[in-house]
Amino acid sequence: MNPLVAVQGLAVARGGLRALEGVSFTLSAGQALVLRGPNGIGKTTLLRCLAGLQPVIEGDIAAAPESHAYAGHLDGLKPALTVTENLRFWASVFGQGGVGDAIARMNLGPLAARPAHMLSAGQKRRLGLARLLVTGRPVWLLDEPTVSLDSASVALFADVLRGHLAAGGAAVIATHIDLGLPEAQLLDLAPFRAGPTRRGTRAAGFNEAFA
Amino acid sequence: MSIWEYANPTKFMRTSGAVLPWVVTLAVLCCVTGIAWGFLTPEDYRQGSTVKIIFLHVPAALMAINIWLMMLAASLIWLVRRHHVSALAAKAAAPIGAVMTLIALVTGAVWGQPMWGTWWEWDPRLTSFLVLFFFYLGYIALWSAFEDADSAADLTGVLCLVGSVFALLSRYAAFFWNQGLHQGASLSVQSGERMSAVYRYPLYLCMLGFFLLFLALLLIRTRTEIRRRRLAALLARENRT
Amino acid sequence: MIALLMRDLRLATRAGGGFGLALAFFLIVVSLVPFGIGPQGGTLSLIAPGILWVGALLSCLLSLDRIFALDHEDGSLDLIATSPLPLEGVVAIKSLAHWLTTGLPLVLAAPVFGLLLHLPGQAYGTLMLSLLIGTPALSMLGAFGAAVTVGLRRGGLLLSLLVLPLYIPTLIFGAEAVRRSVAGGAIATPLVFQAAITLGVLALVPFAAAGALRINLR
Numbered sequence: 001m002n003p004l005v006a007v008q009g010l011a012v013a014r015g016g017l018r019a020l021e022g023v024s025f026t027l028s029a030g031q032a033l034v035l036r037g038p039n040g041i042g043k044t045t046l047l048r049c050l051a052g053l054q055p056v057i058e059g060d061i062a063a064a065p066e067s068h069a070y071a072g073h074l075d076g077l078k079p080a081l082t083v084t085e086n087l088r089f090w091a092s093v094f095g096q097g098g099v100g101d102a103i104a105r106m107n108l109g110p111l112a113a114r115p116a117h118m119l120s121a122g123q124k125r126r127l128g129l130a131r132l133l134v135t136g137r138p139v140w141l142l143d144e145p146t147v148s149l150d151s152a153s154v155a156l157f158a159d160v161l162r163g164h165l166a167a168g169g170a171a172v173i174a175t176h177i178d179l180g181l182p183e184a185q186l187l188d189l190a191p192f193r194a195g196p197t198r199r200g201t202r203a204a205g206f207n208e209a210f211a
Numbered sequence: 212m213s214i215w216e217y218a219n220p221t222k223f224m225r226t227s228g229a230v231l232p233w234v235v236t237l238a239v240l241c242c243v244t245g246i247a248w249g250f251l252t253p254e255d256y257r258q259g260s261t262v263k264i265i266f267l268h269v270p271a272a273l274m275a276i277n278i279w280l281m282m283l284a285a286s287l288i289w290l291v292r293r294h295h296v297s298a299l300a301a302k303a304a305a306p307i308g309a310v311m312t313l314i315a316l317v318t319g320a321v322w323g324q325p326m327w328g329t330w331w332e333w334d335p336r337l338t339s340f341l342v343l344f345f346f347y348l349g350y351i352a353l354w355s356a357f358e359d360a361d362s363a364a365d366l367t368g369v370l371c372l373v374g375s376v377f378a379l380l381s382r383y384a385a386f387f388w389n390q391g392l393h394q395g396a397s398l399s400v401q402s403g404e405r406m407s408a409v410y411r412y413p414l415y416l417c418m419l420g421f422f423l424l425f426l427a428l429l430l431i432r433t434r435t436e437i438r439r440r441r442l443a444a445l446l447a448r449e450n451r452t
Numbered sequence: 453m454i455a456l457l458m459r460d461l462r463l464a465t466r467a468g469g470g471f472g473l474a475l476a477f478f479l480i481v482v483s484l485v486p487f488g489i490g491p492q493g494g495t496l497s498l499i500a501p502g503i504l505w506v507g508a509l510l511s512c513l514l515s516l517d518r519i520f521a522l523d524h525e526d527g528s529l530d531l532i533a534t535s536p537l538p539l540e541g542v543v544a545i546k547s548l549a550h551w552l553t554t555g556l557p558l559v560l561a562a563p564v565f566g567l568l569l570h571l572p573g574q575a576y577g578t579l580m581l582s583l584l585i586g587t588p589a590l591s592m593l594g595a596f597g598a599a600v601t602v603g604l605r606r607g608g609l610l611l612s613l614l615v616l617p618l619y620i621p622t623l624i625f626g627a628e629a630v631r632r633s634v635a636g637g638a639i640a641t642p643l644v645f646q647a648a649i650t651l652g653v654l655a656l657v658p659f660a661a662a663g664a665l666r667i668n669l670r
Contacts, residue, residue: 016361017447051534054670070534074527078459080466085459092455093535131531206360207447209295210220210440345617349610353600356610365667366600370614373596373660377618380649384621387645388628 003028004067004139004170005050009059011194012042012049016205018057018194019045025187027170029138032161032181035174037189043174044072046189047141050172057204069094069135072143075128079117083108083127086116091134102133105160107153121148129157132164140164140171146179155180218294220437227430234427241420248413255410264322266414270421272315275343278308278425282350283375286368296433298364299440301371302354303432307425309347316340335385342381346374360440453537453545460549470518474511474554475561481507482565493570500569501579501630507565508558508583509590509619515554516594517611519546520602520665529602533669539662544654547588547595555587571634578633582643586626589650592657593618599664621649 003026011021019042027033035043048054050061051070077086087099103112106126111119119127125148132140140161146154158180161171165183173179203209249266285301288294319337320330331337353370357363464471485503489495523529532542562583563576571579597615601607625646629639 015359015447016444017451048670051530053530053533066536068534070531072527072530074525074530076523076526076528076531078463078526078528080463081459085462089455089459090531090535093532093537095536135535203295206295206364206440207444210437210444211448342617342620345613349614349617352610352613356601356604356607362603362667362670366664369660369664369667370600373618373657377621380621381617381624384624384645387642388624 004063005172006062007050007059008062010046010049010056010061011058011204012045012054013057013204013208014042014045016207018204018208020189020192021058021194023059023189023192027139027172029168029170030165032165032171032173032184034179034181034184034186035172035189036176036186041189041193043189044143047143047172047174048072051141063139067137068139068141069132069137070141070143071128071132071145073147075124076131077116077124077127080115082113082115083119084112086127087130087134090131094135094137096134096136099134102130105133105163106130107156122150122153125149126153126157129160133160138169140169140173142171142173142175144175145173146175146177215292215294218292218296220296220441223296224434224437227434231427231430231434234423234430238420238423238427241416241423243420245413245416245418245420249410249417252409252413259325261322261325262410264318265410266417268315268318268322269414270418271311271318272340273418274421274425275308275312275315275340277422278304278311279343279346279375279378282308283371286371289364290368290372295364295440296437298368299436300429300433302364302367303436304425304429305347305351305354307428307432309344309351311421311425312340312344312347316344333389335382335389338385338389339378339382342385343378346378350374360443453541456532456537456542456545457549460546461552464549464553470515471553472557474514475557477514478507478511478558478561478565481510482568485569497570497572497634500566500571501575501627501634503569504562504565504571504579505583505586505623505627505630508562508587509616509623511558512554512587512590512594513612513615515550516598516615517601517608519550519595519598521598521607524602524668529665530669533665539665540658543595543599543658543661543665544592547591547658550595551588551591555583555591559583559587571630574636575630575633578639578643579630582626582629582646585643585646585650586622589622589646589653590619592653592661596657596661596664599661599668602665603668622646625649 005025005027007026008024009021010023011018012023013019023046025033035046037043045054047070049056050063051068053070076090078089081089084099084103087102091097091099091102103109106129108123108126108130111123111127116124116127125145129145132142145157149157154177161179161181164171173184246266249263252263254260255262282301282304285297285304289298289301316337319340323332324330350367350370353367354363357366482503485499486496489499520529523532533539559580562579566576566579594615597611597618600614601611604610625642629642629646632642633639
């Protein structure tokens with residue numbers, strides 16, 4: 001079976017310097033990959049690179065076009081819109097239909113008509129994660145998805161994630177919290193920390209070009 | 212051996228370091244001789260001694276436009292071929308261009324006072340230089356607004372492209388808007404007879420002098436920029452480990 | 453695309469959206485002018501075309517930084533950039549939303565402001581027409597400026613410095629058309645030039661703005 005994402009020899013840069021290099025992994029339907037590593041090693045950078053927000057310095061990412069949904073540190077919510085309106089907007093941007101299922105699965109039912117500025121931080125996060133369900137995309141790229149969630153919500157999200165994987169999805173997750181997904185693979189990024197710039201490689205930015 | 216090898220910072224530093232003293236010497240020679248020669252020319256029968264400001268005004272105006280064109284070329288090279296020195300050269304050229312524009316505007320005002328009886332006139336040529344000055348200011352401000360050199364280089368490149376189109380548009384719009392007092396081009400290829408040779412040769416020398424002056428300043432400033440980037444790179448490396 | 457347009461319009465009209473602020477600003481600018489230069493009708497009607505156009509330009513400028521900055525702050529811009537919408541289309545739609553909430557009200561309200569400045573009767577049609585032709589270019593160029601400065605925390609002032617020079621051709625032709633119609637001259641030439649600029653801007657600037665957005669997102 002074809003992998004959903006195949007990453008080969010990837011190098012990513014932050015602040016004009018290579019942060020990680022030589023990262024390779026493949027991800028098939030039903031698999032989750034948890035990125036581990038100390039703060040500042042480049043987990044967010046790697047995810048943004050996979051999402052296509054940042055340029056690839058070296059190596060390549062093979063994935064079906066428009067197969068990923070990205071969830072970063074910020075939830076992308078509009079405070080003036082209600083929970084349903086926020087979700088409906090993302091659903092129509094991604095060309096999907098109803099939002100009722102996503103609201104029910106992230107336990108947002110009682111809050112559906114509430115404007116987003118009246119939600120607590122954890123509730124906002126739940127809404128942000130519910131957005132993933134309305135994208136209809138198979139590969140989820142999650143950057144610290146459980147920030148400000150209580151343990152019940154973490155368990156709820158783990159259930160949603162498991163359902164997504166069972167339905168043929170996949171996920172790349174940067175997190176320090178155990179999500180209760182024993183089947184997830186771990187990828188420790190520490191060995192991929194970029195070394196000193198080698199001669200003859202393409203400069204990632206000004207800071208490498210003038211080293 | 213191709214011209215692109217100078218995109219390598221080390222190579223650029225070595226070569227520019229070698230030619231810099233010569234360029235500086237030549238620039239000083241040409242400027243001093245040109246301006247002194249220009250000052251000793253006879254007075255114009257109509258404009259009197261004020262004509263002599265031409266030896267500052269015309270070369271400065273010429274460079275003001277050409278420096279923007281050079282920045283446009285350098286920005287395109289950066290955006291297409293990603294040569295870092297090119298982006299830094301565009302950055303280094305901008306303040307020189309802004310000062311040249313300012314010299315052209317100020318000398319124009321000083322000249323305009325006795326000739327037209329006003330320091331400032333909303334003449335299309337003057338107006339388009341003022342607009343060009345605004346574009347220089349915007350470009351410089353955008354460079355200095357960003358911490359991250361990579362974003363700054365890309366965004367100023369895009370701004371330079373868009374700005375070039377609009378500087379040109381403003382120029383033609385200004386001609387449409389006001390027909391103007393300014394005399395026609397001082398020099399032109401077809402009719403070289405507008406200005407007598409007495410003025411023309413020192414003017415040519417001044418133009419050459421201003422070009423060399425620009426080249427010298429550009430090399431010095433680009434070298435400074437490269438050193439600054441090296442320092443930033445060292446600090447970035449230091450902070451990461 | 454339509455969802456994005458509807459969302460932006462809804463956000464602009466809801467509480468805190470700032471809809472109508474530009475119009476109020478326009479009103480204040482226009483009514484400050486007589487205080488500054490005196491109430492003589494003759495002088496006012498002479499400078500009315502210029503004041504109306506400069507006022508429209510300034511009030512358009514006022515809301516530019518909201519085009520992308522809010523979406524950048526709350527992370528929506530990242531998510532939109534990873535969505536199926538092409539970024540060029542996003543730029544076009546967002547400047548359309550900006551025009552509908554800022555430019556179009558200005559066009560519709562301009563005759564009232566013209567009355568305040570004693571604009572001669574025959575010029576009202578031209579005023580509205582030239583604003584209608586010119587303001588879309590103002591919104592689109594503003595979106596370019598907003599895209600360039602979106603990553604900066606205090607980008608508002610820089611945005612004005614970058615965008616105002618880009619407005620000069622539109623301003624020249626727009627005010628010229630109104631001035632000519634006050635003087636009873638032919639207005640076709642400046643309006644055609646203005647339309648050409650607007651069409652060119654609408655066709656090409658989205659690409660530059662989307663490029664700038666991509667640079668700022670990485």
